[in-house]
Amino acid sequence: MVALILILTTSLFFPGLIVRVKSIASGRKGPGILQPIKNIYVLLRKGIVYSTLSGTVSRFAPVIVFGSVAVASLMIPVAGFEPLISFNGDFILFAYLLALARFMMIIASFDTGSSFEGMGASREALYGMLIEPALFILLAGLVVFTGEYSLTGIFNLPGGENYNLIYGLIISYILGNITIIENSRVPLDDPKTHLELTMIHEVMVLDTSGFNLALIQFSSFIKFAVFGSLIASALIPRDLSLAWRLISFVTVQMVFAATIGFLESFRTRFKMNRNQQFILTVTMISVLMFVIILFTKNIF
Amino acid sequence: MLILLYILFGISLVYIASTEKFRHYIQIYAMQGILLFGMALIELKDFYFLNLLLILAETIIFKSVIVPYLLRKIMQRTGIYSVHKRSLKGNYTVLLMMVILGISLLLAKVLSIPSVNKIYTVIAWFTLFTGLLLVSVRKYLFGHLVGFLIIENAVFLFSMAIGSRFPMLVNTGILLDIFIAVLVMSMFLTKIGHKMGGFEADTLSQLKD
């Protein structure tokens, strides 16, 4: 329960923190930290406009997106707090819930009949396909490292023996890159761009409005919080007291948000064909990590 | 701590393979010099102090300061800032790196030396094959040069992994580094650009039967 509350709280503040950091980095004061939540609140009360060309998929897809991401967030351990759902093999369910969300968004964007959205959807599908090995190889490495098969057990890294902060840092690095790719941030895709030809994620939700848009945006916030919690679980030692764990969790999330904000401010987005390279590099690094873990466990 | 340095070294190799700007090559090579400095500091603690000082000076001063400076001069003088259009794209190079990682794992397993932790030899073989890959797929001579410098890093890693009890071996490995790199780069700096009319490896194909 505590885990769920922490994740929800994080998801409320995370995007606002990123926007605030970006503004401060460019010399402005920027909107308030709760501004994205206020936007969602406004959207929740607005009506929905459906295109005449769209069919049933556009009606139910956003709900499924939000639902799957919300259920996925129920499985995430947070720095030693147990999640609501936890069983052996749940990391596969987690990965495929996220994939289901992405699939729903893709077919919803096809449903609208706009070619821009189809273009963005195909790119999103490619990048999702390329990042999946990275996530799975990382999770497999963690399974080998801890010997457990559930997300709670896997990310109980700091509790296990021959754990090193080093592994935690490198796993955080890989997870951070995966976050950027999953949520389509810079350098993969600039969320502030207004040119549909260059969009990947934003273009898929061009025709969504009102309540549906609020659902999709909020699910993106939850995804941030989910990955941030995974990073925090990998980094925070388990033998601290409750208060210290909470404080370090909050610190980790703030640092993570600030890092994403700084990266977005100081990096340009890549050329389209460089995105593949970027994702494959992240995959390669997670393969390297897997090999290192095999060596640490003397399996090889 | 040593494991961290080796992991970071492996990650730097992945980045060298995937990047397409020569500026990044130089930066990553300088970072590798610093990593090797750390590795030498930890691994070769039992050497004579003077010997250790020489090795440390060589890694930091030579690999991280002098060589990047010379490489930057070469880059400015030749005006070539990124890899050739027709050389192998970054994503294919990264895929090849996965194959290379598999080969190095195989080699380390088959040629395992009992007294040496396998992870060190894996990274050393990985570096060697990455350097050879860079020499083969890059079309500008600059890429060949950087590939060769990475092969020398591999030699240094091998000498530390396998020969860490024999100071003479490590010293001669460094000797190779200094002599060859200085000669190669001085030649490159002074002559090739003017004469060859281009820095593509294709222009070096006049000698054939």
Next chain:
Amino acid sequence: MLAIYFISGFLLAGLVFVFPRKKSVHVITLIAILLQASFTAYAFFHRGETELTYFTFDPLALLFQGILVIISSATFYHTINYTKTIDHLNRSFFYASFIVLNLALTGVYASNNLVITWIFIEITTLSVAYLINFHRSKTSLEATWKYIFVCSVGIALAYIGILFAGAASGIASSGNMSFAGLKSAFLDINPIYLKIAFILILAGYSSKLEVFPLYTIGIDANYVSPAPVSAFLSTALVNGGFVAFFRIFEAMSGTIIGIWINHVLMITGVLSLLVAAIYVQKATNLKRVFAYSTVEHMGLVLIALSLGKAGIYIALLQITFHSLIKSGLFYQTGILHRVLRSYKLVKSGGYLRMNAIGAVILFTGVVLICAVPPSALFRSEFLLLRELGLNNVLLFIIVALLLTFIFYGVFQKNMKVIAGEQAHAGEPGDKPAWSEYITQVILFSAAMVLCFYIPSFLDDLFRSVSGIPDGSFNSIFNTLA
């Protein structure tokens, strides 16, 4: 004495810059050559001694040091003509590199430690760069760049092989990297280390030894460098590669991978022969023809090494006689270039008409290098083919076939140069003085004499290295009892 030799050698190389006038440079280099000759004599009298811990004057070192003296003096004599017209700085660099190259080769021949040999091989690579890049044209720059680059990669590979050998020996003993120490340490080591070390060292040193796989840079280096330098490269430098490789081979041949090593050497030798046989037909330049002939002879040397103790004797014969004959050939090629003004085969022809003495000498050289009696190479190749025929008939047939192709290629192209039609009607170049033929006459007559009679001190050197007893191979029709 060795320390004095090295130090004074380096001083002389430095003095060449201090006194850059043509006469002084020649005098200083002459002093260096005389110093080398006296050092060789000293070494002959102090056979078997170890100096400076890492250098031993064993028979192998003495043999090749003697060859080095002969070739370096002849090369120096011929380069005088080449360096007449270049400016002072380049001439100083040229002769300084030449002196340093000689010093480094002495280091390679005499060293008894794996790592020291490797260091000196590296120094030879560095010092030979300037000699190759003499003409400073596009192609010579390309060849020099490739030579340095590939040699450096080869040396790095050989170093990794040395590391494996060292790790293997370190497990058994205290890490003594001298060849004697390695030989005893290799006896009870996991053979996989030895195999990988051998493969890496062979692949790495093949750039120096001009065999498969890294022979190409040797061909290109011979092609672009001036003829006396090519003579030096094809003989003294290749001998250096041979010594470095041979010592490792000796250390490893007594271990359990000895038979595997023989197979690898046989394959490499046959591949080198194959390469030489194919490419010599395509060669369009006289120096490339002779360079491929070097590849052929080195391939034969490797095949000989794989045949046991008798094979080592034959290999030494082969490499010594090859050095004498190939150097003479290249000196004559230099004179040919001055007369015909080109090395290209399409532009050469009618050498006999233009320069009868030179043509006769060239013809003699070609006959000698193709192992036709009375060539000394006939003696060694006959013994080699006989040993092959006794052990492995299939290999004998393959080697004989390839040798026939090579004979055809070399001979046909040289006959075109000597007796073919004159390709261009321009006036011939300068007439060389008769004194320039002396070196070749001496070398070729020595080769012809050695076919029938090997003086006892030379034979003693061969036998000490290979370890076969006196009395066998006394006549070429003798067998090893």
